[in-house]
Amino acid sequence: MDATVTPAPRADEDVTAQEPDAPQEAAPGWCWGTRLLVAGTALWSVFLALHVLLVGRWWPWHVFEIVPPLALMAVPLLLLGLAPFAGPVRRWLSAVLVLLLLAGADAAGVGWPSSGAGSTRGTQVKVFAWSTDYWQMAAGDKEAFYAFLRRQDADVYLLHEYLNWNYTNPDEQKICTSPVLIDDSARLHAEFPGYRLLVQGELLTLTRLPVVAAPRQRVPATGDDWYWKGSKSQRTDIRVGRRTVSFYNVHLPIRFRPCDIRYGWGSFYRASHDQANWWLREHRRLRADLAGNSHPVVVAGDFNNAWMNRYGLGAGTRTQDPTGSLFPALSWPACEGSCSLPESWRLLPRMWRFDWLFTSQDLAVPSYRLGGGEDLSDHSAQKIRLIVPD
Numbered sequence: 001m002d003a004t005v006t007p008a009p010r011a012d013e014d015v016t017a018q019e020p021d022a023p024q025e026a027a028p029g030w031c032w033g034t035r036l037l038v039a040g041t042a043l044w045s046v047f048l049a050l051h052v053l054l055v056g057r058w059w060p061w062h063v064f065e066i067v068p069p070l071a072l073m074a075v076p077l078l079l080l081g082l083a084p085f086a087g088p089v090r091r092w093l094s095a096v097l098v099l100l101l102l103a104g105a106d107a108a109g110v111g112w113p114s115s116g117a118g119s120t121r122g123t124q125v126k127v128f129a130w131s132t133d134y135w136q137m138a139a140g141d142k143e144a145f146y147a148f149l150r151r152q153d154a155d156v157y158l159l160h161e162y163l164n165w166n167y168t169n170p171d172e173q174k175i176c177t178s179p180v181l182i183d184d185s186a187r188l189h190a191e192f193p194g195y196r197l198l199v200q201g202e203l204l205t206l207t208r209l210p211v212v213a214a215p216r217q218r219v220p221a222t223g224d225d226w227y228w229k230g231s232k233s234q235r236t237d238i239r240v241g242r243r244t245v246s247f248y249n250v251h252l253p254i255r256f257r258p259c260d261i262r263y264g265w266g267s268f269y270r271a272s273h274d275q276a277n278w279w280l281r282e283h284r285r286l287r288a289d290l291a292g293n294s295h296p297v298v299v300a301g302d303f304n305n306a307w308m309n310r311y312g313l314g315a316g317t318r319t320q321d322p323t324g325s326l327f328p329a330l331s332w333p334a335c336e337g338s339c340s341l342p343e344s345w346r347l348l349p350r351m352w353r354f355d356w357l358f359t360s361q362d363l364a365v366p367s368y369r370l371g372g373g374e375d376l377s378d379h380s381a382q383k384i385r386l387i388v389p390d
Contacts, residue, residue, distance in 0.1 A: 034089060077101060131379035156207045158250075165180060200231065245296045247300075303354060
């Protein structure tokens with residue numbers, strides 16, 4: 001039998017066994033989900049930085065200020081919940097999202113509630129501020145409305161939307177046309193004997209404490225100019241103990257109406273520009289009056305702005321937050337009572353705070369609660385107890 005003879009290797013040949021090349025392990029790549037998470041984190045970082053920089057400094061940004069403050073926490077929390085699936089970048093992505101969460105919480109106003117500055121010795125005053133939903137024009141339940149007001153037993157009432165409104169209904173959608181001046185003074189005097197009644201346009205102040213002065217902005221007498229051109233802040237100087245305190249009843253105009261988009265981008269831009277300028281003019285007017293006022297001040301009302309903690313009023317005032325709450329207070333729903341959106345939208349929770357309280361540094365606020373009146377108005381009421389030091 002023939003034997004196969006393997007030729008011996010030559011001396012100059014490598015005798016090492018030649019193994020076939022082993023397949024190289026591919027470097028780990030980013031799947032589409034990881035790319036989306038990273039892109040979402042980057043976009044949110046840019047939005048948050050712009051929001052902190054532009055709120056109160058550039059009027060077109062007010063369109064983005066419609067974002068609910070709690071969204072600054074909800075978005076990074078959602079992304080943080082998905083970060084473990086980001087594979088090779090999950091650790092640094094989680095670290096970035098934690099920083100975004102903390103920055104968003106600070107911008108949204110999350111923090112330990114203050115106990116109220118100033119002396120706790122002095123005269124206590126009970127204040128009630130509320131947007132009355134066009135003085136119950138739509139609901140028509142005046143008995144429940146006045147019963148709710150009487151139950152507050154406040155020394156000072158700061159009430160807004162003391163007016164009615166005309167509507168037209170093309171295409172079965174309510175569209176505001178013009179404000180209607182009202183006079184319910186006879187009923188008010190009967191319901192609140194011993195109170196002084198002061199009216200300025202749509203703003204109504206009731207007080208059972210002595211009025212020192214009521215500096216009034218001149219209200220135009222032509223047509224409905226009393227609403228469109230009249231001041232949106234009412235000042236009343238009231239004697240509290242041995243001091244005079246200025247109470248400001250505020251209802252600043254709406255800054256942004258999403259429904260204007262149905263008339264086209266040009267009309268939407270012009271309407272947004274006009275509304276923003278109107279709000280800014282009234283805000284500046286209020287700040288100017290406060291800057292020239294030497295009395296302690298209490299400023300409360302509907303500012304139609306969810307970010308007043310970042311706008312401020314100057315003149316040594318500070319924002320007050322409801323006592324006993326770590327998270328930002330909410331006072332306005334996703335869709336108010338006269339909204340033309342479907343009824344199901346009105347079941348959405350309250351996501352914005354439009355109702356704010358500012359006080360001088362020396363006034364103590366031992367109790368401040370935001371709530372009540374939701375069945376009678378689209379706004380929650382502000383119930384305030386403050387102490388004016390002697």
